[in-house]
Amino acid sequence: MRPLRDALAGLKRAPLLGGLSISAIGLSLVILGLFGLSAHNIGTAISDVERRVEVVGYLLEDAGSARVDIARQEMESYPEVEEVRYVSKTEALLNARRDLVEFSDVYEELRVNPLPASIHLRLSEGFRSPEAVAGVAARLRGYDFIEDVRFGEAWVEQLFALRRLAAGGATILGGSFALVAVLLIGTSVRMAILARSEEIEIMQTVGATESYIQRPFVIEGLITGLLGGLIAVGLTRLAYSILRSRFEGFDSLVWLPDSWILLGVLAASGLGVLAAAFSVRRELGRAYAV
Template identity: 70%
Template sequence: MRPLREALAGFRRAPLLCGLSIGAVGLSLVILGLFGLVAHNIGAAISDVERRVEVVGYLLDDASPEQIRVARRELGALPAVEEVRYVSKTEALANARRDLVEFSNVYGDLRVNPLPASFHLRLREGFRTPQAAAGVAGGLAAYPFIEEARFGDEWVERLFSLRRLATGTAVALGSGFAIVAVLLVGTAVRMAVLARGEEIEIMQIVGARDGYIRRPYLVEGAITGLAGGLVALGVTRLAYIAFRTRFAGFDGLDGFEALAWLPDVWVGGGVLAASALGMLAAAFSVNREVGRAYGA
């Protein structure tokens, strides 16, 4: 309890300096929080598109109900397949009339339905790659009553490339922002420790042990980092709310209303990491200050 009491006493003795330190820590982490918010939503958007990846197999007209039933059961048991949906010829024509309005007159005058029945296979997460989709399409095409199986290989390849590019960019930029945040947090906490260098020297003169001297500063650094992390969290949340409110209802921008907030794990981990970072920065600074006093 003594380290906590002395850390709180240190905040009371120099509230302005402590406030500046917390503000500096918070502002340095805001950039990282905003980047995390953008990266999370980009990743969620790509994942949403990936969930729509399907392998489609078109059936011959002479496929029997028993063949369809057996094939549907076997395809649904594949490790890569999440869902198998069968679209009959009648349903395919109804979908075409609904979705292709410009051809409604053509489809409305038909006496014979020219559209084939089809299987639509949705892939599981982790199997939405060009290789996995090609493998499922090959297995589907092996059935003798399947006329053609396709999955839009060029589109899937581009989507997979976009995922790799987004991941690489996020790692590179996130690492850069994290390094800058670490340096700024370390500088802010170090300034607070250096401002009380005389206090450390006096404690050494009266015979206080190093551990006795360091512990209050470690607690103070942890509290400073925690407070700065909460400030960054609050500013990031306000920016998120303001952004959604600003673009809500704009024509063509309805997607902004679906922007997702950061996952709870990210939020909790970020605040705890800020606290740990503040404590590490305080440990480094007070160790240097204690060593300098001994050297003097």
């Protein structure tokens, strides 16, 4: 019990220092939390857009419906394909009239429908990368009744580049802020050790074990990390609520999944423990010649 008591006493004895450490860690983690919130929403948006990625095959005029039906069944069995949709010539014209309002006059005056029938393939999750999309497009081109295949190559590639950028940014920024948190906890532990140097020297002199001496500091690191993590969650939630209620365009903002929050708080506590253990071992090791 003494280690826990000492850890709490340590925080109580220097409340300003303890509070500053917790706040500093909390604020670092808030930035991480806000970034996580952005990353999560960007990810959600990208996934939403990705779900709309389609490979469209335009059919030749003389493509027989029987052949097309057989091909559709084949395509439905592709693991990459989530849904196959056939759009007839008439349907294509109706869509064009509806979607392209500025050309409605042109479409109204047509005697012959110039638009081809098409097959739309929507891809399953995990098969929406540029490579997978191109592969499906190539297979579609293999059918002799397909005249042309479109899937917006440049658009798909940009979408994936954006996702890679977001992931890379999250990793770099997340790592940087985690490092800041570690350095803050380390500094806080060093200051706590300094504040208790007299006690530590006596403990070392009378023969307390290293783990006994280190334990309160590690517990203090755990408490600091845990409180910092909880503060970060609270402030991130506050920022989320303010954004949603006060700013237009943010009403569709999605809150972080519970698993992310739990992971974040656990990671903050873990960081606290690791930073404290590393720091305390380095600081106290000097008293042990070996």
